[in-house]
Amino acid sequence: MSDSDEGQLQDYSVDQLAGAVVLVLGAIAGLLQVIWMSKCHCKVNLCYIFRCERRPPTEEEMKSLQQKIKDKKQDKILKKEDKILKKEDEILKRSGSAQLEPEPEPEPELDKLV
Numbered sequence: 001m002s003d004s005d006e007g008q009l010q011d012y013s014v015d016q017l018a019g020a021v022v023l024v025l026g027a028i029a030g031l032l033q034v035i036w037m038s039k040c041h042c043k044v045n046l047c048y049i050f051r052c053e054r055r056p057p058t059e060e061e062m063k064s065l066q067q068k069i070k071d072k073k074q075d076k077i078l079k080k081e082d083k084i085l086k087k088e089d090e091i092l093k094r095s096g097s098a099q100l101e102p103e104p105e106p107e108p109e110l111d112k113l114v
Contacts, residue, residue, distance in 0.1 A: 057065070
């Protein structure tokens with residue numbers, strides 16, 4: 001092996017280059033989404049790219065968040081109740097079909113008794 005082969009990269013195809021570009025752009029987009037969706041107040045600055053400062057939520061935001069939490073809790077309770085009712089119905093159906101009606105006892109014959 002000669003010294004000139006050590007620093008060379010292999011030849012790559014266009015689809016491999018496209019895959020690398022997509023991965024890099026996806027990573028950048030993910031980072032931007034995290035910054036954008038966070039609760040910090042963001043300012044775009046060309047020198048530092050992003051500057052974020054944390055601001056507390058306003059009273060309206062707090063009320064809306066509390067309402068969302070209450071709604072989620074109520075939804076969870078309703079879903080659990082629905083599941084319980086469905087299971088009860090299934091159990092009742094199973095037990096209704098599993099229970100056999102008792103067979104009536106045959107009436108005694110009068111000839112044998114006399």
